[in-house]
Amino acid sequence: MSAQHPSNAVNFCQACAVRNRAICADLDREEIELLNAIGRRKTISPGEQLLWEGDEAVFVANVIHGILKLSTHSAEGKEQILGLAYPSDFLGRPFGSTTPYSVEALTEVQVCLFQRADFDRFAREHPRLEHKLLERTLTELDRTRRWMLLLGRMNAEQKLASFLLETADRLQPATCSFVAEGDASVIELPLTRQQIADVLGLTIETVSRQFSRMKNEGLIAIPSRRGVELRDRQRLEVIAI
Amino acid sequence: MSAQHPSNAVNFCQACAVRNRAICADLDREEIELLNAIGRRKTISPGEQLLWEGDEAVFVANVIHGILKLSTHSAEGKEQILGLAYPSDFLGRPFGSTTPYSVEALTEVQVCLFQRADFDRFAREHPRLEHKLLERTLTELDRTRRWMLLLGRMNAEQKLASFLLETADRLQPATCSFVAEGDASVIELPLTRQQIADVLGLTIETVSRQFSRMKNEGLIAIPSRRGVELRDRQRLEVIAI
């Protein structure tokens, strides 16, 4: 537990990995001090849960590093993953009473955690923060709506191609593993096959079959369980459109 | 064309039907004057389009009355409806360069239209408005994510039941047609069968078959093409969960 007492707290924000990308980016030195005082760092292990769907909304958080999944369940217990959260993303539901989805760490994760009440108060008093949060929420809404097209109108092949391309894009800035040949790139999937199925609204068997098919067609290579090499980005893009 | 010249404009906002529900609700008299000056009323007929997917984001708007659909297209031309906009809802993409979806009127519609540049400037200078917009965007994001569960994990029957219940809920405050018996209620669908299919990620035939099936099972009655009576709300809710 890395809780900090404001009085003698180090100012973590100064050296924060997402200082320039998260919603706190536009705050000045003084504001950062205040925000630093109400937040605390927390480390979460893969599989650990941070927020519970339906719970009273007590916490909000910034992702500093690692990847988390946001998910909900149908009545029959089928999971639907609503999205993934990457570094600098914001988690939780400010200005609301209940958390609308569960949040679970997929990798080793570090977040900057706030009591929602503290955060709400701070946000209302600092329009620059609210503005950043608004921009981020609007972007997230755009992304979520694009995902609706995937869920509603794509077949399994298109869904997996889209997923691989988007994952590669979102992983890029984090890993910074640029390859000289523009085409080939290896990514480390943050999800199991089952979780990929839950993202795409498919079953694990269908996902596995699509992986095999793409491998046989030379679209991808599968060096390890979690590793995927996009061997033919162009054709993947044509499939995903 | 109901464009207003600021100098001699009537203040429409004072008597606006959504004055207390839209994002302008918290503004004071002076702020409303300013907002009134940069906005104008516009009437749109069913089938007319207000925003085009991919276009430069020039306009944003508040819905005053009527219903619109937000939609996008897959590469093969299949439509996916991303959501419906009802009175007091906000349309368009502030602080962004391109409109991420098309917007088309389903009924006779009246909106309060703003040049995006004007609106962005006003919003940045009036945190109360930005706060309202943030709350609305967060709510919309929650709703959109719930819809992902529908698209990804529900079968045709569950999808249609969910759609009918949500439509009944969102239509309620507008029509205010409360029936003494808590159970029965007739709604006027704002969508054709094809459009319902596009909302639910189904084909028109499947939607039609589900309507027929629900009618035969006594869940609903279909007094006219657009009319639906929810005869057994409880059972519909059990199906939709």
Place this chain on the structure above:
DNA sequence: CGAGTCTTTGAAGCCCTTCAAGCGAAGTGG
């Protein structure tokens, strides 16, 4: 190594789509 978990592969079945045709209400023109 052996237990457990994750993944792959096969076979059968079902739900939804696709293709096709018919129905019914509204509108048009002779």
Place this chain on the structure above:
DNA sequence: CCACTTCGCTTGAAGGGCTTCAAAGACTCG
């Protein structure tokens, strides 16, 4: 006023893609 067209909706039949059920293979970690 009634043929004729049009448009939205319904219904049927066949096919396909994904799911379900089942089992075996592959990797991980004590």
